[in-house]
Every structure is written in structure tokens, then in C-alpha cells.
Amino acid sequence: MSLGLVDAEALAALHDRINICTSCRLHETRTRAVPGDGPVTARIMAVGEAPGENEDRTGRPFVGAAGQLLTRLLQSIGLDRQDIYICNVLKCRPPGNRDPEPDEVSSCAHFLDEQVALIRPDVILLLGRHAVGRLLPGMPGISRIHGQRVRRGDRLYVPLFHPAAALYNASLLRTLEEDMQRVRGYLDDAEAERERQRKDEEQEAARAAAVRAADEQLTLF
Numbered sequence: 001m002s003l004g005l006v007d008a009e010a011l012a013a014l015h016d017r018i019n020i021c022t023s024c025r026l027h028e029t030r031t032r033a034v035p036g037d038g039p040v041t042a043r044i045m046a047v048g049e050a051p052g053e054n055e056d057r058t059g060r061p062f063v064g065a066a067g068q069l070l071t072r073l074l075q076s077i078g079l080d081r082q083d084i085y086i087c088n089v090l091k092c093r094p095p096g097n098r099d100p101e102p103d104e105v106s107s108c109a110h111f112l113d114e115q116v117a118l119i120r121p122d123v124i125l126l127l128g129r130h131a132v133g134r135l136l137p138g139m140p141g142i143s144r145i146h147g148q149r150v151r152r153g154d155r156l157y158v159p160l161f162h163p164a165a166a167l168y169n170a171s172l173l174r175t176l177e178e179d180m181q182r183v184r185g186y187l188d189d190a191e192a193e194r195e196r197q198r199k200d201e202e203q204e205a206a207r208a209a210a211v212r213a214a215d216e217q218l219t220l221f
């Protein structure tokens with residue numbers, strides 16, 4: 001079985017576990033849990049706060065107005081939503097869309113950690129302060145760091161304002177659109193770096209082959 005298939009099955013099994021989770025009080029009021037959506041092979045992951053009403057009804061993340069804006073923002077930088085893995089810090093809707101409680105965030109935390117470990121994305125877009133607090137604890141507030149790239153090992157994190165906050169705030173929407181253009185730049189930089197590395201490796205392999213060939217010539221005499 002290919003590795004991709006194993007990973008896809010592991011992700012499906014993780015979604016199954018999320019769907020039946022009863023670890024915190026939110027399972028009592030949810031209609032459906034919302035594990036996440038997208039291919040296990042995604043190189044980019046987007047993490048929001050928690051399901052809202054539409055997500056709770058459908059079991060899919062970002063399907064309401066904020067989701068439509070997210071889809072449009074991704075399209076604006078040439079990304080297809082289908083290629084991105086999208087999920088939330090909390091997998092169940094807080095009643096009335098209230099803020100997540102700290103104990104809810106901690107009892108759900110292992111699910112997001114498992115999603116990141118399985119997908120191993122190159123880039124994680126952090127949509128809103130709850131996603132930033134969860135995956136980049138100790139960083140300054142989102143108003144200070146939005147649009148910046150934060151490198152942790154091989155992975156890039158980009159804190160962004162939450163699309164829902166930009167829905168009814170024209171200036172925040174402009175900022176979010178500008179930040180998305182920066183994301184495009186970060187992706188282009190990462191692609192150029194990968195290409196540089198590939199060429200370096202190619203040159204190194206050619207050099208090693210030339211040295212081997214010269215050694216073999218010498219042993220002929």
C-alpha cells in the first residue's frame with residue numbers, strides 16, 4: 001500500500017474519532033462535529049477558531065459567509081480551496097458562537113496536533129487569535145503580527161485576521177487581502193528556495209559522478 005493511502009486512511013480514522021468525541025461539554029450541544037476537510041497530501045493548512053452554525057449543521061469547516069470569503073481570498077492568490085486542508089482549533093460549535101473556553105481548547109488540542117503530524121504541511125495559515133494562541137503560544141497579539149511569516153523548523157506559520165472579522169469591516173478586509181498577497185510572496189519564495197536546493201543537489205550529484213569516473217580511469221592504469 002502506498003504511503004499516501006496509509007496517511008489518507010489514518011486521517012479518515014482520526015476524523016471518525018473526532019466525530020464521536022465526547023471529551024468536553026460541547027458534544028452535548030453540537031449537531032455534528034467538524035473534523036476538517038481537504039487532502040492528506042495538502043502542503044498548506046488553514047486553521048480557524050471553531051465551527052459556526054452552518055458548519056455545525058453540515059459537518060464541514062468554513063461553509064458559511066466566512067468560508068466563502070476564505071475561498072475567495074485563496075483564489076485571489078491562485079490557490080484552490082480543494083488543495084488545502086482546512087480545520088479548526090475546536091471541532092465542535094460553542095453555543096451561540098461564543099469564544100472557546102480554555103478547557104475546551106485543551107481537551108481538543110490533541111486532535112489538531114494529530115492533524116498537523118499526519119499532514120505535515122509546509123505552511124499553516126492561522127486564521128484569528130485563537131489559532132495563533134494555540135499553535136504559536138507566547139507570540140504577540142494578532143494586530144501586531146498579522147501577515148508576518150513565522151518560521152518554526154521547516155514549517156512556515158502566517159497569522160492572519162479571521163475572515164469572519166473582516167466580513168463587516170472594510171478596513172480589516174483590505175488588510176486581510178494585503179496579507180494574502182504577502183502569503184503569495186512567501187509561497188513563491190519557498191518554491192524558489194526548493195528549486196535552488198534541487199539544483200544544488202543536482203550539481204553535487206554531477207560533481208560526485210565526475211569524481212567517481214576520474215577515480216575509475218585512474219585505476220585502469
Ligand code: URA
Binds near residue numbers: 049164
Ligand atoms: N469560523 C471558523 O473559525 N471556523 C469555521 O469553520 C467557520 C467559521
